[in-house]
Amino acid sequence: MANSSAVQLNGIVKRFGGLTAVHRMDLDIEEGSFVTLLGPSGCGKTTTLRMIAGLLEPSEGEIVIKGRSVTHTPIHKRNLGIVFQNYALFPHKTIFDNVAFGLRYRDVPRGEIAGKVARALELVQLPDMGDRFPRQLSGGQQQRIALARAIVIEPDVLLLDEPLSALDANLREDMRVELKRIQVHLGITTIFVTHDQSEALAMSDRIVVMSKGHVEQVGAPEEVYRSPKSAFVARFLGNANLVEGRVGKSSGETVSVAVEGIGELLVPASRSRGIGEGAAASIVVRAEKLFLGAEDDTPHADALSLPGEVTAVDYQGQAARYFVEVAGRTLQALNPIEERPFRRGDRVNAVIRGRDCALVPLEDRP
Amino acid sequence: MTGWNFLRLYTVAVYLFMFLPVAVVVLLSFNSRQFGSFPMEGLSFRWFVELWNNDAIVRAFRVSLLLAALTAVISTVLGILAALALVRYRFPGKNTITTLLIAPILIPEVVLAVALLLFLRWLDMPRSFLVLLLGHVIFTLPFVLLVVQARLVAIRPEYEEAARSLGANPLQTFFAVTLPLLLPAVFAGMLFAFTMSFDDITGTMFWKPGGVETVPTQIFAMLRHSISPEINALGTVMIVVTVALPLIGMGVARRLAASRS
Ligand SMILES: Nc1ncnc2c1ncn2[C@@H]1O[C@H](COP(=O)(O)OP(=O)(O)O)[C@@H](O)[C@H]1O
Ligand SMILES: [Mg+2]
Numbered sequence: 001m002a003n004s005s006a007v008q009l010n011g012i013v014k015r016f017g018g019l020t021a022v023h024r025m026d027l028d029i030e031e032g033s034f035v036t037l038l039g040p041s042g043c044g045k046t047t048t049l050r051m052i053a054g055l056l057e058p059s060e061g062e063i064v065i066k067g068r069s070v071t072h073t074p075i076h077k078r079n080l081g082i083v084f085q086n087y088a089l090f091p092h093k094t095i096f097d098n099v100a101f102g103l104r105y106r107d108v109p110r111g112e113i114a115g116k117v118a119r120a121l122e123l124v125q126l127p128d129m130g131d132r133f134p135r136q137l138s139g140g141q142q143q144r145i146a147l148a149r150a151i152v153i154e155p156d157v158l159l160l161d162e163p164l165s166a167l168d169a170n171l172r173e174d175m176r177v178e179l180k181r182i183q184v185h186l187g188i189t190t191i192f193v194t195h196d197q198s199e200a201l202a203m204s205d206r207i208v209v210m211s212k213g214h215v216e217q218v219g220a221p222e223e224v225y226r227s228p229k230s231a232f233v234a235r236f237l238g239n240a241n242l243v244e245g246r247v248g249k250s251s252g253e254t255v256s257v258a259v260e261g262i263g264e265l266l267v268p269a270s271r272s273r274g275i276g277e278g279a280a281a282s283i284v285v286r287a288e289k290l291f292l293g294a295e296d297d298t299p300h301a302d303a304l305s306l307p308g309e310v311t312a313v314d315y316q317g318q319a320a321r322y323f324v325e326v327a328g329r330t331l332q333a334l335n336p337i338e339e340r341p342f343r344r345g346d347r348v349n350a351v352i353r354g355r356d357c358a359l360v361p362l363e364d365r366p
Numbered sequence: 367m368t369g370w371n372f373l374r375l376y377t378v379a380v381y382l383f384m385f386l387p388v389a390v391v392v393l394l395s396f397n398s399r400q401f402g403s404f405p406m407e408g409l410s411f412r413w414f415v416e417l418w419n420n421d422a423i424v425r426a427f428r429v430s431l432l433l434a435a436l437t438a439v440i441s442t443v444l445g446i447l448a449a450l451a452l453v454r455y456r457f458p459g460k461n462t463i464t465t466l467l468i469a470p471i472l473i474p475e476v477v478l479a480v481a482l483l484l485f486l487r488w489l490d491m492p493r494s495f496l497v498l499l500l501g502h503v504i505f506t507l508p509f510v511l512l513v514v515q516a517r518l519v520a521i522r523p524e525y526e527e528a529a530r531s532l533g534a535n536p537l538q539t540f541f542a543v544t545l546p547l548l549l550p551a552v553f554a555g556m557l558f559a560f561t562m563s564f565d566d567i568t569g570t571m572f573w574k575p576g577g578v579e580t581v582p583t584q585i586f587a588m589l590r591h592s593i594s595p596e597i598n599a600l601g602t603v604m605i606v607v608t609v610a611l612p613l614i615g616m617g618v619a620r621r622l623a624a625s626r627s
Contacts, residue, residue: 055527075530076539082531088524092546101542102532153532 006189012061038200039210081150089134096130102153120152227271231363239287261327266354287334289356303353395598413599426584437502437563445510479572501573510555517551550623557615
């Protein structure tokens with residue numbers, strides 16, 4: 001295990017004066033994996049990344065890269081590739097010189113530089129740009145060059161801080177696929193920072209969900225999405241309804257949870273976070289798992305079917321997001337559209353299946 | 367409407383009052399006769415030739431050029447270092463140091479001149495070329511600092527961080543990235559320092575050792591004896607140096623800036 005870990009954070013803390021931006025963080029990043037730090041703005045993602053990079057020194061704790069403690073190693077001796085949000089290509093150097101920059105400070109024989117640069121430019125699919133200056137390139141192209149510059153030095157770890165957020169929506173999705181392709185091709189350990197949950201879900205092997213300087217959950221995208229550890233994680237990824245209930249009997253496979261005005265749901269025990277009988281907890285019902293049907297639909301055997309009324313519709317083309325009033329609560333439902341979307345005021349049946357739900361502890365109320 | 371016209375006229379008059387004498391000096395420097403009167407009776411370069419043959423003036427010119435060049439180089443180096451420290455690093459007493467470095471702009475030059483002189487007296491240090499140079503560096507440094515600082519603030523630290531992440535140590539980063547990006551400001555600051563030093567008279571009068579003259583003090587000395595047409599020629603040379611040089615410099619700086627952003 002220790003052998004295959006590329007980056008280890010051992011209890012790192014970062015304080016800025018009185019403010020603690022990162023609280024005692026432990027993390028083990030496997031060699032060759034794509035790990036995303038995900039969280040809202042200000043939760044300490046950049047601070048964590050900058051500590052790994054060597055641009056900030058942790059107030060406490062230790063950082064280990066490839067088995068070597070680098071806590072006090074200056075950035076230029078860490079052999080990392082960094083891609084910045086605003087590319088940070090050197091404006092006074094050509095694309096070739098930008099990409100070759102890192103090679104000149106390494107023991108790369110002069111004759112090999114051109115070949116390495118050419119291969120890196122090919123990898124990012126901009127082979128003929130060497131003579132241009134950064135300002136002559138579009139944003140997306142600059143981002144690719146920034147990536148080429150970071151990977152040409154064959155870094156131990158690639159660090160990216162919100163690299164796609166400066167691009168417009170279409171380009172962002174293309175770059176997402178592109179970036180993942182290159183990462184898989186090179187097998188390079190990558191730490192990616194974003195506040196965009198769809199980026200995180202699409203690209204990561206593991207997601208580290210952060211909130212207010214704490215790690216909320218670490219896991220594979222599916223795991224974090226399907227079995228959130230906390231109300232925060234449930235809310236931050238996708239659209240979730242959180243409904244308060246009381247935990248009842250456990251049958252081994254499932255846990256029964258009683259919800260006032262709705263009834264009893266059987267939530268899988270594997271997603272119940274071990275919350276004990278008698279405790280109050282929140283049930284997470286994903287919007288895409290709340291199925292709306294016509295009022296006269298036949299009830300399902302393993303599901304609760306509740307009468308409700310559509311109060312608002314957010315039409316999205318292939319799907320629609322509905323706000324439904326059910327038993328005095330407003331719930332969100334994200335459903336594909338069969339023939340026509342429901343309209344505001346329609347009476348519907350909202351169907352909840354216990355096996356689609358997860359259980360999380362109640363939120364701390366401040 | 368008449369109010370505006372009056373204002374316009376007044377403005378023109380003020381500018382005439384300021385620049386007409388300068389124009390007259392330049393014109394008369396090409397006059398072929400000893401005593402200037404309009405209309406001029408002939409054009410000639412004889413006063414420039416006499417200037418060239420006047421040892422005292424040529425010596426003063428050399429002193430001025432050397433002084434201004436050294437001042438420009440030293441002020442620029444110090445200005446860049448100070449700007450880097452003030453913009454890129456955090457340390458206690460930063461505001462006080464900024465104020466101290468900028469202070470020479472705010473203090474009247476005579477006061478600065480006397481203060482430095484008293485300080486040197488207290489140190490028992492005689493006046494020398496080095497003292498003169500020190501004085502010029504002190505009062506030109508704030509200008510270089512302000513110009514370089516303004517540019518440095520606009521250069522995002524990510525460029526330097528990127529360079530360091532790629533393996534360049536801090537010194538290599540400075541020469542490969544920071545300095546090239548700063549160059550327009552460095553150039554402008556250097557020219558500023560050069561021209562300010564070149565035509566300074568107040569401080570120079572106080573600090574210069576006996577027997578050493580710069581062009582401005584030389585002119586001043588000559589004026590005390592007589593009004594010679596040579597002075598017109600010298601004035602013209604001064605104007606060319608202190609106006610044309612910065613103009614050319616600004617042009618170059620603008621070119622540099624355009625190719626670097
Ligand atoms: N240099 C700094 N000085 C003081 N506070 C900082 C500094 N950098 C970040 N912070 C604070 O630390 C917290 C985390 O910031 P950051 O890591 O940039 O968040 P994120 O990248 O997740 O948006 C924020 O509250 C921010 O204001
Ligand atoms: Mg950030």
